[in-house]
Amino acid sequence: MTTVVQPARPAHPTRPEHPVRAPHEDVRDVWSRLAAESGAVARAEELLAALPDPVARTAGQQADLAAAMDAARALRARFLDTYADAVHDRLTEGRTVALRIDELLEAAARELPGLVPDDARLASERSRVQAGKEGHEIDQGIFLRAVLRSPAAGAHLLDAMLRPTPRALALLDEFTRSGVVEMESVRLERHRDGVARLTMCRDDCLNAEDSRQVDDMETAVDLALLDPAVRVGLLRGGEMTHPRYRGRRVFSAGINLKSLSSGDIPLVGFLLRRELGYLHKLVRGLRTDHPGQWHTPFVEKPWVAAVDGFAIGGGTQILLVCDHVIAASDAYVSLPAAKEGIIPGVANFRFTRYVGPRIARQVILEGRRIRASEPDARLLVDEVVEPEEMDAAVERSLARLDGDAVLANRRMLNLAEEPPDAFRAYMAEFALQQALRIYGQDVIDKVGRFGAAHQGPPGDDAAYARG
Structure with missing residues (x-):
């Protein structure tokens, strides 16, 4: 049984709150x-x-x-x-x-x-x-x-x-030359139309995220932002081999609960890295300090997300940092934080901006799903189309976002909607509260029951537990 204790403050009113340092003491x-x-x-x-x-x-x-x-x-x-x-x-x-x-x-x-x-x-x-x-x-x-x-x-x-990772820099020449990088959980392709198509392809577990996928996602986002031939990015799930969704595209099943139960979801390498790494880079871009970019130290590009099947947990969090979201009419989104017992990343900071406080509480605290066919879904997605029309809708959206004025305006929108200092303050508290949550006895009990119930092949993952 893991011991979890919230850091305490001194209770006695006359006891010094902070340690005292002598002048010039290291x-x-x-x-x-x-x-x-x-x-x-x-x-x-x-x-x-x-x-x-x-x-x-x-x-x-x-x-x-x-x-x-x-x-x-x-x-x-x-x-x-x-x-x-x-x-x-x-x-x-x-x-x-x-x-x-x-x-x-x-x-x-x-x-x-x-x-x-x-x-x-x-x-x-x-x-x-x-x-x-x-x-x-x-x-x-x-x-x-x-x-x-x-x-x-x-x-x-x-x-x-926000700086490029060493792995991305090592792969950059290969990607700019060939236009393709294949990783374990992500495939990145640059087409002649200047679109970087990032496909999440953990086909056995419905794109449930673990540390491997977070690393691959950040690498792919870095490459798309670094490549000068890329003008727009697309995030979409690939076709699954999972028995329940074989041959169908799925966006994301969220955090891999089996990995959490087995102790393979670290605070730093997963829970904080994904928020401060690739998700934040989708908003702000890459910090490059290139001498030719005197007007801004960042390289950024617009992003489209296409939701097939569902965007659960971390999948929904991705949608909140994209510029245009298209969903198939049979898809749904959810943030099952209360069921899992953890904090849904930066969704508590961003979600209310999209849907308002009441719906945010219904989704985050009570586990409500929002189906693409519901009117409330239009607060989270820009277009809802029939599954067979997804490809055409995606291409239209990518064409609309390909423009210099789009870049300038998205930068100003992101500064207004998500000031860097406000994001920093949220992440400060998140760093500790999420650490406490993953060691909470309720979380350990829940993921322990999940791990015991799913001892089969890797396909028995988070999506099963969430229905």
Whole structure:
């Protein structure tokens, strides 16, 4: 049974809220001194080393560990409330080095031991199912919340996440030459019409997302944005081999619950990377700092999404960052957050903008599906057409979005609708709250039951659980 404790704040009104630093004291020395004086981190480590695995602990052992981990997390939170900027500056050499979230956390683990889990601890966690983990990712959430809260450090981190990935840069020559890149879960093709057609092709599991697909999606989005011959992007699901949908296109079944149950949905590599990586790049574009682009540091392009079958969870989240959405008349969208027990990414930030507060609560809190045939669907999609008319509707939409004025206006619309500072503030709280949610006992119970019920081939995935 995993222990999950929300970082606490001191209850006594006269107790100092923040640690005090002597003039010119190095931030690493501050953390070392505070950790030594408190002893909270050391006590939690000693208990973790002495206790059996989470599933074998007694209630008393759980309570003792919960208290110790709570004290250690409260210390980390108070320290970072004061020193997030100083820590970030040390790790990024005064914001001169762009570190992605995983790189930033690795640097923090090296430079400030005990502040966030190190590689060895994370590797041990990765070998366990979700119910058997200790919840060390919560400490990553505490760290990233503090960094993202800062206008200086947070903006620098967001910029780092908007840069092209090394994998995309390595594949760029091949893609610009051939116009095709085949990955495990995504196929990217550039046609002569200047359209980059990104096809999600996890045909065995209805495009249910895992870490592999997030990596492939970010790589494909980077390539489409980097290639100067691409003017418009299309996101669509491919034809499935899944027995229930064989030969039919499906957009996305959302998060792969089997992977979550087995412990293979990491906070940083999946839940945060997809929001700060390819989804944010669909909105803002790529940060390139090309000297010829003096007017903007970003390369961006309009995107069309075509929904066949359904867009569940993360699939619906993709629609919220696209410029034009077409849905087949027999399709539906949903955000089953309450059923899964987690937060549906940035949908809580974006969804109300489209449908209003009442429908947003019905969909996110109560699990309502919106079918393309309902009038409310027109709040989320631009066109609803018969399945056999999807291809023609897609081509018309791509032609309409191919224009220089479209780029300038989408940029201004996105700035007005989703100011970068507002997005940063949301992501700061999301980093911690989602970390707490994936270790919530209700989530562990739900995905555990799902994992036990679906021990068959990979095709028995999230879509089965959602009907």
